Amino acid sequence: MRLVGLYIFLAVTIGLGLLFPDNYYVSVVGSTAFFHIILAVALNLFMGYAGQISLGHAAFFGIGAYTSAILTTRFNLNPFVAMSAGAMLTGALSTLLARPILKLKGHYLAMATLGLGIIVHIFLVQEEWLTGGPDGLSGIPPIKIASLVVDTDIQWYFILCAVSAMTIWISLNLMDSRMGRALRAIHGSEIAAEVLGIDTASAKAQVFVLSAVLTSIAGSLFVHQQAFISPDSCSFAFSVELVTMVVLGGLGSTFGAVFGAAILTFLPEFLVHFEELEVLLYGAILMCIMIFLPKGVFVSAVDGVMHLFQRRCVRDVGSS
Amino acid sequence: MSALLEVNSVSRRFGGVEALKDITFSVHGGEIFSIIGPNGAGKTTLFNLLTGVFYADEGSILFNSHDITRKRTFEIARLGIQRTFQNLQIFLNMNCIENVKTACHTRISSGMISGCLRLKKVIQEERIVEKWAMEALDFVGMKDLALAPSDTLPYGLLKRLEIARALAAKPSLILLDEPAAGLNDTETLEMRHLIESISRSGITVMLVEHNMSLVMEISHRIMVLNYGQCLKLGTPTEVQKDPEVIAAYLGEAAG
Amino acid sequence: MLLDQLIQFLITGITIGAIYALVGLGFSLIYNASDVVNFAQGEFVMIGAMSAIFIYGAGVPYFVAILIAIFISMFVGVALEKLAIEQARNATVVTTIIITIGASIFLRGAALLIWGKEIYGFPSISGDDPIKVGNITILPQSLWIMACTALFVFLLRYFFQKTLTGKAILACSFNKKAAYLMGIEVKHMLALAYGISGLLGGIAGVLITPITYMTYGAGVMLGLKGFCASILGGMGNSMGAVIGGLILGIVESLGAGFISSGYKDAISFFIILLVLFFRPAGLFGKTGVERV
Ligand SMILES: Nc1ncnc2c1ncn2[C@@H]1O[C@H](COP(=O)(O)OP(=O)(O)OP(=O)(O)O)[C@@H](O)[C@H]1O
Numbered sequence: 088m089r090l091v092g093l094y095i096f097l098a099v100t101i102g103l104g105l106l107f108p109d110n111y112y113v114s115v116v117g118s119t120a121f122f123h124i125i126l127a128v129a130l131n132l133f134m135g136y137a138g139q140i141s142l143g144h145a146a147f148f149g150i151g152a153y154t155s156a157i158l159t160t161r162f163n164l165n166p167f168v169a170m171s172a173g174a175m176l177t178g179a180l181s182t183l184l185a186r187p188i189l190k191l192k193g194h195y196l197a198m199a200t201l202g203l204g205i206i207v208h209i210f211l212v213q214e215e216w217l218t219g220g221p222d223g224l225s226g227i228p229p230i231k232i233a234s235l236v237v238d239t240d241i242q243w244y245f246i247l248c249a250v251s252a253m254t255i256w257i258s259l260n261l262m263d264s265r266m267g268r269a270l271r272a273i274h275g276s277e278i279a280a281e282v283l284g285i286d287t288a289s290a291k292a293q294v295f296v297l298s299a300v301l302t303s304i305a306g307s308l309f310v311h312q313q314a315f316i317s318p319d320s321c322s323f324a325f326s327v328e329l330v331t332m333v334v335l336g337g338l339g340s341t342f343g344a345v346f347g348a349a350i351l352t353f354l355p356e357f358l359v360h361f362e363e364l365e366v367l368l369y370g371a372i373l374m375c376i377m378i379f380l381p382k383g384v385f386v387s388a389v390d391g392v393m394h395l396f397q398r399r400c401v402r403d404v405g406s407s
Numbered sequence: 408m409s410a411l412l413e414v415n416s417v418s419r420r421f422g423g424v425e426a427l428k429d430i431t432f433s434v435h436g437g438e439i440f441s442i443i444g445p446n447g448a449g450k451t452t453l454f455n456l457l458t459g460v461f462y463a464d465e466g467s468i469l470f471n472s473h474d475i476t477r478k479r480t481f482e483i484a485r486l487g488i489q490r491t492f493q494n495l496q497i498f499l500n501m502n503c504i505e506n507v508k509t510a511c512h513t514r515i516s517s518g519m520i521s522g523c524l525r526l527k528k529v530i531q532e533e534r535i536v537e538k539w540a541m542e543a544l545d546f547v548g549m550k551d552l553a554l555a556p557s558d559t560l561p562y563g564l565l566k567r568l569e570i571a572r573a574l575a576a577k578p579s580l581i582l583l584d585e586p587a588a589g590l591n592d593t594e595t596l597e598m599r600h601l602i603e604s605i606s607r608s609g610i611t612v613m614l615v616e617h618n619m620s621l622v623m624e625i626s627h628r629i630m631v632l633n634y635g636q637c638l639k640l641g642t643p644t645e646v647q648k649d650p651e652v653i654a655a656y657l658g659e660a661a662g
Numbered sequence: 663m664l665l666d667q668l669i670q671f672l673i674t675g676i677t678i679g680a681i682y683a684l685v686g687l688g689f690s691l692i693y694n695a696s697d698v699v700n701f702a703q704g705e706f707v708m709i710g711a712m713s714a715i716f717i718y719g720a721g722v723p724y725f726v727a728i729l730i731a732i733f734i735s736m737f738v739g740v741a742l743e744k745l746a747i748e749q750a751r752n753a754t755v756v757t758t759i760i761i762t763i764g765a766s767i768f769l770r771g772a773a774l775l776i777w778g779k780e781i782y783g784f785p786s787i788s789g790d791d792p793i794k795v796g797n798i799t800i801l802p803q804s805l806w807i808m809a810c811t812a813l814f815v816f817l818l819r820y821f822f823q824k825t826l827t828g829k830a831i832l833a834c835s836f837n838k839k840a841a842y843l844m845g846i847e848v849k850h851m852l853a854l855a856y857g858i859s860g861l862l863g864g865i866a867g868v869l870i871t872p873i874t875y876m877t878y879g880a881g882v883m884l885g886l887k888g889f890c891a892s893i894l895g896g897m898g899n900s901m902g903a904v905i906g907g908l909i910l911g912i913v914e915s916l917g918a919g920f921i922s923s924g925y926k927d928a929i930s931f932f933i934i935l936l937v938l939f940f941r942p943a944g945l946f947g948k949t950g951v952e953r954v
Pocket residue numbers: 421424425426444445446447448449450451452453493951952953954
């Protein structure tokens with residue numbers, strides 16, 4: 088029962104992958120959607136569960152991506168070793184920053200994370216000797232699983248599908264566990280959480296690191312899939328996009344994040360037909376959803392269905 | 408009998424306001440100790456100091472012979488003090504039983520990674536936490552509402568839920584900040600029974616309350632605060648007879 | 663020699679700092695009035711500048727073009743309040759942040775549609791011949807920027823301290839309900855606050871464009887710097903925002919001159935991080951305790 092959503096997710100995505108392996112929207116756009124799903128679910132741990140805000144998650148994506156890119160191209164390291172190195176670097180950095188940053192709340196937290204993201208972005212642009220500067224790095228090798236080189240779109244589709252499913256599984260597990268409740272308690276009332284014996288500073292720091300490391304791993308996978316990375320992929324705009332995905336679906340809901348990520352991946356594909364209008368429409372949609380459905384599209388829809396269902400039950404009980 | 412809680416010459420000011428001034432008292436294990444006084448007397452501030460939400464400017468606080476004067480809130484909670492809030496601090500993003508389960512935090516130990524991977528330990532913990540939470544809900548008579556979303560509950564039930572949550576943490580001292588405020592007569596009576604059964608179960612109760620008949624009937628001892636100072640400390644009968652207390656508070660409350 | 667250089671950097675710093683101050687002032691005005699951090703603040707600047715450029719380009723006299731442009735940004739500010747903020751009452755911090763980010767993307771999209779991606783310039787108020795004092799050169803526009811900023815800071819102070827309307831806006835920021843009960847039209851006051859904020863942005867845009875040029879996307883960084891300025895000064899503290907803006911401009915200019923121009927923006931954000939870590943209420947803000 089707890090994992091029903093995950094099974095449905097797997098059935099749909101695997102089904103699509105098997106039925107339409109050559110369809111552009113499935114294998115190519117679908118793969119991008121999986122990246123966004125991993126990132127949004129990871130960010131939702133921090134924002135939705137713990138009720139914090141980050142406008143700088145693209146930095147962790149960038150650190151993972153660039154560590155992998157540099158270590159595999161310059162030092163010929165195995166992609167998985169490089170990925171672990173990126174994850175560890177992100178883990179170390181986020182651990183170092185977690186305490187001072189997470190003392191902040193609301194707008195101040197938004198500002199601090201935003202600043203962090205911008206500083207990392209500028210570093211990536213400026214340190215050309217290391218990062219290739221604004222042009223980025225290319226020629227990044229694909230990953231190899233056993234002796235299978237992963238380089239077709241549909242192979243990536245299934246690998247990313249598996250990683251997404253794993254991320255969702257982790258998120259769902261955490262929800263119903265001691266620390267998951269602690270995080271949601273912090274969201275509900277930090278003071279009450281503390282009074283119940285929860286070390287809120289530590290809990291927030293832990294979920295920040297967890298979220299950052301998952302984001303970094305997604306970054307590492309991304310460079311191997313794209314064989315290329317530039318600072319544009321880890322800009323402030325990308326951080327905003329990630330936040331938008333989480334909020335669009337509905338803060339605090341894992342499948343809300345999945346939904347938001349999927350929508351924001353496919354939406355631009357269709358908005359491209361409006362070319363010039365794309366940016367404008369994107370902004371308008373974002374505003375409208377936040378104004379009229381602040382709980383998020385997915386969560387509001389689920390609430391609505393539940394409501395109908397409950398009313399039906401009540402009526403049944405009443406008439407019998 | 409040694410005291411469970413000892414408060415020695417505690418003071419706290421906010422800017423120019425002396426919210427508490429040189430307060431000394433002790434609470435014995437098993438008693439119902441009430442604090443009364445007009446609005447702004449410093450009652451909530453006292454609870455805030457006892458739970459580490461604010462720190463005392465001067466003085467010391469001992470609980471179970473641990474010095475908790477400068478301890479952080481969550482550390483104090485782990486020593487066995489729980490509280491409710493005057494303005495309710497329910498986790499509105501969770502349903503009732505989840506609220507209560509959260510309170511079992513210090514009684515189990517799995518970390519974030521085990522939670523993510525749902526190790527065997529977590530599954531076992533979840534089973535026992537479920538049981539504990541149901542017991543606490545049952546204690547306050549809300550077993551049937553376990554799965555109700557907390558943001559749909561009426562005020563009276565939220566107050567009970569908050570108490571259930573505090574109880575689920577297995578405290579030895581519970582601080583109740585105006586548990587009967589905003590309740591109607593029936594609900595107040597139920598609240599009284601609840602407080603009495605909490606006391607009977609062996610938990611020491613500190614109560615802040617404006618409902619005088621409730622306070623007078625169930626308290627063993629009462630401390631009267633006025634402008635941050637202790638006006639009187641004694642049994643309900645002693646307090647009721649004290650002319651100063653009548654002048655400062657009771658007269659007004661009765662009238 | 664070094665001294666000359668230092669003074670030169672200071673002048674550049676104060677010039678850009680004055681612009682940050684105007685943007686930061688708009689920021690803290692809106693924050694005060696409605697508890698919203700307006701991520702579209704930079705777009706007010708961009709729209710003011712772009713409008714001025716195009717209205718002037720259409721043959722309208724220089725100062726008339728500027729005036730119309732400033733009114734356009736003011737109008738955008740009011741529209742933002744009426745169409746977005748007012749519709750989303752009781753929104754949480756995260757929600758309002760996203761709404762204003764949405765608004766900023768929307769306005770940028772609109773600018774892209776209307777004006778395209780080109781980089782535009784705009785003539786200075788009184789020519790571009792630098793004024794030389796010893797080894798130091800000052801652009802006349804720099805002086806205009808400093809003077810106008812000083813003027814508007816004083817006007818605004820006067821407005822809030824001496825006029826009834828100004829006091830009414832402040833009252834709303836202290837306690838909306840009480841203000842409402844006193845018969846203040848809270849809604850109008852909010853719209854007015856957004857309008858003034860837009861106006862300040864527009865002025866900043868018109869003033870800075872002759873020095874830095876303008877594109878449809880240039881508002882983002884300017885807006886963020888304004889945000890930095892107001893945090894540095896203590897969120898919601900207007901004079902703090904002005905001083906914060908100046909400090910930011912100066913540090914940035916010195917950093918760009920003596921350390922690395924590429925890291926110019928990073929330096930500001932680094933300072934903000936340090937301030938947030940060690941003085942979370944800003945340089946001039948009071949620290950408060952949360953009540954339970
Ligand atoms: N966080 C705070 N900041 C500033 N002043 C405070 C703070 N908390 C309490 N005070 C002040 O301390 C005094 C005591 O307040 P407190 O809340 O303890 O009163 P109380 O006895 O609980 O009153 P009530 O019966 O209304 O709940 C009041 O003057 C109040 O304004």
